[in-house]
Amino acid sequence: MSAVIEIEGLRKTFRSVRNGNRVAVDGFDLLVEAGQIHGFLGPNGSGKTTTLRALLGLVRADGGRMSVLGEPSPELLPRVAGQVGAIVESPQFFGNFTGRRTLRLLARAGGVSISRVDEALDLVGLRDRGDDRVKSYSLGMKQRLAVASALLKDPRLLILDEPANGLDPAGIREMRDLMRSLSAAGVTVLVSSHILGEIQLICDHVTIISRGRRVAAGRVDEVLAGHDRHEFLVRVDEPERAADLLRTADLTAVADGTALVVSGTTDPTAISRVLGEQGLWVAELTPLRPDLESVFLELTGAGEHPSVPRQVDEAAGPRGADGTPVIDLDVRGVDA
Amino acid sequence: MNLVRAELERLSARRFVQLMIVLLVLAFGITAATTLAGSHRPSADEVSSARQQAIEARQNMEVSYQQCLAQRDGISTPDTQEYLPADCSDMDPALQDRLPIASDYLSGVFNFAEQAKPLLFFLIAFLVLFGFLVGASYIGADLNSGGVVNLLLWRPRRLTVLGTKLGTLLAAMLALAVVASVAYLATFWVIGQTAGLAGQLGGDFWSSLGAIHGRGLVLVLLATASGFAIATLGRHTSAALGVVAAYAVVWELGARLVLAIVDARRPEQLMLSTYIGAWLDGEVRIWDAQLCRRNVSGVSCDGFYTLTWRPSLAVLLVIAGGLTVLAFAAFRRRDLN
Numbered sequence: 001m002s003a004v005i006e007i008e009g010l011r012k013t014f015r016s017v018r019n020g021n022r023v024a025v026d027g028f029d030l031l032v033e034a035g036q037i038h039g040f041l042g043p044n045g046s047g048k049t050t051t052l053r054a055l056l057g058l059v060r061a062d063g064g065r066m067s068v069l070g071e072p073s074p075e076l077l078p079r080v081a082g083q084v085g086a087i088v089e090s091p092q093f094f095g096n097f098t099g100r101r102t103l104r105l106l107a108r109a110g111g112v113s114i115s116r117v118d119e120a121l122d123l124v125g126l127r128d129r130g131d132d133r134v135k136s137y138s139l140g141m142k143q144r145l146a147v148a149s150a151l152l153k154d155p156r157l158l159i160l161d162e163p164a165n166g167l168d169p170a171g172i173r174e175m176r177d178l179m180r181s182l183s184a185a186g187v188t189v190l191v192s193s194h195i196l197g198e199i200q201l202i203c204d205h206v207t208i209i210s211r212g213r214r215v216a217a218g219r220v221d222e223v224l225a226g227h228d229r230h231e232f233l234v235r236v237d238e239p240e241r242a243a244d245l246l247r248t249a250d251l252t253a254v255a256d257g258t259a260l261v262v263s264g265t266t267d268p269t270a271i272s273r274v275l276g277e278q279g280l281w282v283a284e285l286t287p288l289r290p291d292l293e294s295v296f297l298e299l300t301g302a303g304e305h306p307s308v309p310r311q312v313d314e315a316a317g318p319r320g321a322d323g324t325p326v327i328d329l330d331v332r333g334v335d336a
Numbered sequence: 337m338n339l340v341r342a343e344l345e346r347l348s349a350r351r352f353v354q355l356m357i358v359l360l361v362l363a364f365g366i367t368a369a370t371t372l373a374g375s376h377r378p379s380a381d382e383v384s385s386a387r388q389q390a391i392e393a394r395q396n397m398e399v400s401y402q403q404c405l406a407q408r409d410g411i412s413t414p415d416t417q418e419y420l421p422a423d424c425s426d427m428d429p430a431l432q433d434r435l436p437i438a439s440d441y442l443s444g445v446f447n448f449a450e451q452a453k454p455l456l457f458f459l460i461a462f463l464v465l466f467g468f469l470v471g472a473s474y475i476g477a478d479l480n481s482g483g484v485v486n487l488l489l490w491r492p493r494r495l496t497v498l499g500t501k502l503g504t505l506l507a508a509m510l511a512l513a514v515v516a517s518v519a520y521l522a523t524f525w526v527i528g529q530t531a532g533l534a535g536q537l538g539g540d541f542w543s544s545l546g547a548i549h550g551r552g553l554v555l556v557l558l559a560t561a562s563g564f565a566i567a568t569l570g571r572h573t574s575a576a577l578g579v580v581a582a583y584a585v586v587w588e589l590g591a592r593l594v595l596a597i598v599d600a601r602r603p604e605q606l607m608l609s610t611y612i613g614a615w616l617d618g619e620v621r622i623w624d625a626q627l628c629r630r631n632v633s634g635v636s637c638d639g640f641y642t643l644t645w646r647p648s649l650a651v652l653l654v655i656a657g658g659l660t661v662l663a664f665a666a667f668r669r670r671d672l673n
Contacts, residue, residue: 014671057492058485059671077492086489092481096351109342110490149486 003067004157004188005032005055010064012050012212024050026212027064032190032205037183039203039220040192041292043300047212048192052088052161069157082110085150086159090143090166095135099126099145102134103152112152120148125174139166147175151182158182160191164198176202200292210300220292227290227298232268234260234275235284242280249274261288339491343504352473356466360516363462367455368523375446375532386441393436394429401427439533448528449535452521452545459520460552460616463513464559468576471563474505476573485672498667502564502660509560513553521545551616551645558656565659569666583608601626602641608655615648 007030014022025047032038042048053059055066057074066073069080077084093102103117121130124144129137137145143166150158158179164172172195179189179202193199199206199220206223208216216223236242239255246253251264251271262271272282347353378386404424406412425431439447475498478484484497491497528534566576588607595603604610604622614620621640628639 053672056489058488060669074492081490081492084489088485088489089482091486092483093486094346094349094483097349101349105342105345106486106490108338108345109487111338153490 002034002070003031004034004036004069005030005190006065006067007031007051007055008065010051010054010066011062012047012054012059013062024212025054025061028209028212029214029217030207031217032188034188035183035186036205037179037189037191037203039199039206040190040209041194041196041199041206041296042192042209046209046300048209049089049161050212051209052086052159052190052192056084056086056088056159058088082112082153083156084159085153085155085157086161087146087150087163088159088161090139090162091146091149093134093142093145096133098131098133099137099141099148100130102145103130103148106149107152110153112154116152116154120151123151123178124148125171140168140171143167144171147178156187158187158189160189162193163191164193164195172198196291196293196296206292208296208299215299216295224290224292224295227295229263229288229290230266231261231263231288232271233284233286233288234262234271234282236260236275236280236282238280242275245278245280246271246274259284339497339500340504343501344508347474347504347508350470350474350477352477353470356470357512360462360466364459364516364520364523367458368527371446371524372527372531374444375527376444377531378442378445378533382442382445383438386438389441390436390438393440397427397429397432397435401429437536439535442533446524446527446532447535448525448532449537449541451528452524452541453548455524456517456521456545456548456552457616459517460548460555463516463552463556467509467513467556467560468563468580470509471505471560472567472576473573475501475564476567476571476576479568479571479672480573482673488672494668495664498568498664502561505564506557506560510553510557513556517549517552521549547618548616551618554649555612555616555652558652561660562656565656565663568663569659605643608651610643611648611651614643615645615652619644 007028010025010028010030012023012025014024016022028047028051030040030051040048040052050059054061055068055073057077068077069083071077071080097105099121100117103120104114106112107114107117118127118130121127124147126141126144126148129141134142134145143163147160147163150160160179163175167175176198179191183189191199191203203220205218206216206220207214208223216226218226234242234253235258239258239260243253243255243260246260246262249270251262251274253260253262265271268285268287272285275282400420401424403412404420404427407420408424421427429435439445439450475484478487478501487497488494525534563576566579567573570576570579588609592603592607595606602622602624610620610622620643622643623639624641625639627641
């Protein structure tokens, strides 16, 4: 597959006389290939938005190489800008303009046919509210309008920064369906979000950034598999006795109230056989699969001390072979 | 062209622009209405009486001048009741800027020829303020709200986007200023024709008024560009307002006071307001106390020096142009949020 977005070694430091230097992105790599719905995850302040801004020419990178649709960015970005729809954070619109007028202005500025305005409004579910003033829109409706503005160009690449901001559950589901249908139509989607469940549901690939560096990348299922500890939740009468029996079979078992967490095997039948042979019948045997949230929290260090408020700069950076959580499951990494 | 049309629509849809246009129309309407209400077409008797008074006034000036000459030559004795200057040329009617005319003695009669210039100055002052504020808020609000970022996602060419914004703004401002000033002067001309006096419109009246009008339009454009540039540099509308307020207080008031205390020579030459006045009026004559103090030749010295529109234009262009170049250079390189 051809690369739609390539970022290699992106570096960006914000310099301030008052606050000193702050490294926002530190040698970050990203590869998005054609047809992917690519999730871009990271804690607050990890460099997601800075990366997207640099990619789109809004922030000047200090180093690294970027390309969009095969063109070096930001130098030759204008060549492909007509094929890139993007929203970065929540764009602001004039409150006294209607949604339709807002899109019409953007379409005119970008040389897009005005007929696309109604199509875009229809796609995001604002067809019947297009003639209302933007100031009367809810946060979710403004977000839909922002997505509509990105869709106006009929883009080959869609970059969405937190598109689910302000959306109600039905809106989030509609946004998910929209992204799927766009992907099915051949549009490549890069989406950053904090709603990890959503990313897991809609994205086929994911890149996780922490402290400005990539800590994981690849297919979602492969990233999750990389963090699978092959643990099983077992419910059984006499859990303490069951734990002892399993340990004698060279399995690791930890009793936790009425249940056990068992590891040391990838075969669940080994557990039921050991217990069944001793007359203990298993009431529940569930594999404990990692979800994206747990992987994200582990990789970024965001959930290490739940009782202590985490500061935005306290996310974990990538670690090396000595216990490092850096995972790169890209079949073809950016360094390849 | 599409970008220009889009920018024009955005500009005209801005509430602040609409508010300023309403204020302009309101100020225009109130001025015209009060002028119309306070003026009447003079009767033949009023005109005749005014002419007589003007003739008498001119004759009195001539008499006073002759008395001064006679006293200076020792032909007559000084009248202690009447003040006469040491230099009688100050009283020479032929050297006066203007002599009394009939319209000076017509009360409650609007005279277009006499009032056109101050009326035009008022309009230009309003348009300069209008241009500066609209220029600053147009880009300031866009930078602050993310509107520029939104536009750059569509047109990732910073200088083109900013240049189009400035160009559209200046063109719109010029069109508005031309239409407003022509309508304004035409309205008062009609008032003069129908409910007052047209006045002496011959000679170089129209060319002189046209020159002021033209220079006023240039000043409006320079103010607009400056407001736009300062707000771009400061990323906010309030940056432009702050800079102007700080300049007015710190330099035009504070520094002027300090320069006067230290008896600096020609402090007006360091003030932007001097150049604005000189540009608008064609020239300004400024008192220089040291000019005559240094004059030991005995030749007559009036103590004034003149600043013409040419160096004034150069100063204004350097300031507005410099700010604009700086704004474009900063916008080209800066990180946008």
